[in-house]
Amino acid sequence: MDKIMVLSSEKKTSGCYRLAEGRWTEQKLSLPEEMPLTIFVNGHELVTILCSPSSLNFLVIGYLFSEGLIKAVNDIDILRVCESSRLADVRLKNEVTISTEKRILTSGCGGGMSLGTAMPKINICSELKITPARIFDLIRKMVKSGSAYRLTGGVHTTVLCDHEQILAMGEDIGRHNTLDKVIGNCMMCEINPKDKILMTTGRIASEILKKAVMLEVPMVVSLSSPTDEAVNLARSLGVTLIGYVRGQNMTVYANGQRLEACQKTEILCASKG
Template sequence: DCEDLAIGFLFTEGIISGLEEIDHIIKNQSEHRIEFILSDKNKSIVNGWTESRTMSSGCGQGVISNLEYRRKNLKPVDFKVNTNVKTLPGLFKHLVNNSEWYDKTGCIHSVSLFFNNGNVIIREDIGRHNAVDKVIGCALQCKYQFHNSLLYSSGRISSDMMLKAARAQVPVVVSKTAPTSLAVDIAEESGITLIGFARGRRLNIYTHPEQIDFNDVQNEFFINEHLKEGELLKNK
């Protein structure tokens, strides 16, 4: 799934808008390297992207792009969905049961993309950001439509992960843990429904609850639609 990772990264960073902008892919198995030859129109994008990168000590990436620049250039998700809250526990169970290393090791992150036509993509990685890039890269290669999808992460949702979801126009993002405060801000601006602490019959809805169907769940779920100090990690 290294190709999924690389393609997903190029897409979520805004370097490409689709697979048609990749002229050639060169894989070097012995050096564990993938090279991409992009179309001529992407060269200026690559140059600008390189100049906007900064060194970081963050756990997600040693080198990160300009989050504020990416945030300003986001397009709001223009497709609304109706997700029944009753389905969420089953989605996480499916994620865990079909992840090879997440449950065995406790140190690998697993991310899934669920589509309303029944298609599911699951990828794992030691880095949460990488797992998101992998599922998005795979979906691009499968020609799946993101506007009818839900992204489920085993780990916390950071601002960079939310930017990736927004870039792909994923309307609903769910995590079993907490989002950061900046991730919540980006979800609100992008029109994405962000759900955290989705554990069993309990969950917190941080943004855009209008995309969640609450019918006949009052006695089955504890749903908190209000932010509480301490549930958000006050960083990126």
């Protein structure tokens, strides 16, 4: 890519009143920020994403990859993101077909919107092995790394880890956006996601699982629950899927053979679900 330009605005706070232990106090607090970001590709409007105004270049790159419009950062000639104008202008080296239908990608719990690009048929093969203790440790690191969550609450965090540390991170009001930011981070910084672990604070829906499969990530871990379709996809595509990681507890939904259990059981080691 020849040029990236990101123009950002300052963070904002809001006055409010809090009732605690029967007393009202006036406070000035930071709130989770939300903005619509309209992406133009080769001069054509592609989509409007409701998102948090951070790591917007990673978000745009990750979204274009998730939708199959690019395969590598080198497919982009110029990327210009202007937060104040709420626009991202992308010039690709090759022509792509852009539908004229306007799309809005919501940040809410209803899930994200895809352009309809078919997911490649990938079966995840990996020699990854990890203990439950390491997963608990990495989850704690993810929670501590979420600066926006500590400051405001109300945002999601997604990270890509190896056995020891966080390699890439995305924070956003939208679950899908956090993963696109991680994807963009990996592509920009040349981080290989294979044989790594994807962790998130949000629910694992089928769209999240599909994005993970496109990265060829063998393990997806969440503080929350997966959907039934995400579980079915994980079982059929060879992804280890773990949810409800709280304290020293977790639930394994698919392909538990990658876990080195404290007390190995035939059920865990042999299970594909």
